[in-house]
Amino acid sequence: MATLRRYFNAMPDKEDEAETVRAISAGVSFRGATLWVLVFAIFIASLGLNVNSTAVIIGAMLISPLMGPIIGMGLAVGINDFELLKRSVKNYIVATVISVITAMVYFLLTPLDEAQSELLARTAPTLYDVLIALFGGAAGIVALATKGKGNVLPGVAIATALMPPLCTAGFGLATGNVLYFLGAFYLFFINTVFIALATYVGVRMLRFGQRPSDGGRRQSELRRYMAMIVVVTMIPAAIMTYDIVRDTVLKANARRFVSEQLDNAGTRIVSYDVDDDSLALRVVAVGRELTDSAIAAAGRRLGDYKMGKYALRVIQGTESDSVMMLNDRLTTMRTTSENYSAMLREEAAKVADLQDRLNAYVRYDAVAPEVAREMGQLFPAVGAVSLSLSSQAAVDTAAVRRLPVAVVELKGRATLSPQERSRMGGWLKARIGVDTLLLVTTSGGR
Template sequence: MSYRMLELIAPPDTAKEARKIVEDQNVLGVWTDTLEDGCSILRVLVDVNRIEALSDTLTEKFSHVDGFRIMLFEVQATLPQPQESEEESDDQEEEASEKKSAGRISREELYTDVSGGGELNIVYIGLVLLSTLVAGVGLVRGDVAVIIGAMVIAPLLGPNVAMALSVTLGDLDLGWKALKTNAIGLGVSLALAIVMGVIMNVDLESQQIINKTNVNIGDITIALAAGSAGVLAYTRGVPAAIVGVMVAVALLPPLVNVGLLLGAGHTGLAVGSIILTITNLICINLAGIVTFLVQGIQPRSWWEVEKAKKATRTAIGIWVALLVILAIIIWYWNLSLNPL
């Protein structure tokens, strides 16, 4: 069982009122203390499945109060082990909220993790360059182990998950930031791969290179699974690098393959890798949005929910339409390569 410690800082009267609200909830422990500046701190030990509903309730009630702040901390362990209350809640909305958030971290924790992974900085660019170098060498050598090593770095997971979350929450600022980070990362990787294609001897007998030029419906399935797995890694609090390998399978090798083939002058073969890369980008983002929706990720206030729903419907419609178009292109592409 996972727990969170919620700390609420507010004036004494507000903290006292908040404690009354918290004690009516199904929490595992409540403590109050006074700070040196005259404010009070309310500490609440709560199951991770209930933290989002509780923080939403407190924020909606007291966010206008000067000095109000909520902080969330992951609890690694607590002794003695908390005893779960067997009392059933009569609040249907609370029960529905807990059911939606079951098995995942809170919206606020998720947003902090995802937005951090979508930041454009020197570390991100460095990881993109390093993963491209390793993947390029692995593809040219036909060495699967080296290619897997490049995928472990997995720098492209963060911005793609951030793009999906921005649509689900209707957060335009996060969306533009993630889109810029993703575009620059893809561009830097492609540019370096083209240079490697010019310098290195790209052997077309390498099975790894040829495999990345063949596109079929199975690749769509892999990319959809990769996008869903990447999102689940974030919502469950699993280290992103673990599942990031699966997203890298769908993104990094095909993209690097495009650059290698273009740099070596094999434009015709590069078309297949371009189609595969675009298809994987669409599938990862589509699966990410759907997975966020299934897990009940949505904004706190009702007017933001309506805006997010509109953005989500639009994005899903665009991604599905593009996926259908690419599926048709893939079918014709394979037909032209293997005529009856």
């Protein structure tokens, strides 16, 4: 035991206590540059969740200063510094509100509103997240309070992942998904509580000096409240963990039962699933049919696989053929539907292209009367105007382009000077809204 104590004794590596308290207290406040860094980190984390990029999310967690007030709360309780506790709680609330609002604003503006896997991973916390936060917080306070910090703090920031849950909560608010918001905010609260708890325990184990208090009454009340918060925080996570573990064990038992009891030579198990509503294990088998006695004997052995309350339901023969035919039919319908959708998209693109071409030709019919009336006022020599869209083909390359053509018929023997013709061409291009125009003038007798 003496040898173990020598190896695990962290007191010789303890940093100057006053310096540690000063450094943690300085990291509590969120003002000026620190607040801007927090906002930028939230935007980076939101982008990472939006595009499902793990590297971007990790970068945001390294930048985020959110750990400061959480460690400050644990330190304050550990050394009875109630002023530091008030500052830490206040700045924690400010940072949390600003973070959620920033993330919500981003997700309201972004065109990508689909929940990716990185985002969904922050909506269902379990007891394992409690342990991650607890051990991460313990590593963090040990690193802060001792001389050999190394790369511990960046690792703690990544492991505890304070930033992504807040961004996910903002996503839940932006999309109106209350479950996403509650699940993500609960994960963030778990991290907060257990990082602060680990900090408190670490401070006491490292024998930090305590500030004088009023007879220890406030300290005992604070510890009682902390214990209540820890217990209440753990209850939902424990329930979720129990459900996940139970489902995992149940699926493993079902897989083992099917493999050992039903998957015989000549009989192949296509699929199986556990239905909790009807308390039945449904198995679809093909090939050689299982006899009723074999099915009954296998059903009696369900208790050996901790599935005694479930009834065995084997679908085989014509039933399994019907199930497989239904699956094939659904697959065929899905494929056909996708093919029809692709055909409809292709036809819609063709119709849109034809409509654009038609609009290009018809628009000149609509504007020709107005153009003729305006030209009669601007150019008295003009008797009539014809507007159309022609196809021009190059002789050497055979390239075809559509070219607007304006045929202007002059009155009687009227003529246009080069300056008037140039002015007319410029006015027509501006009036019709084109860059190039072929202007043709004819006399009234032709």
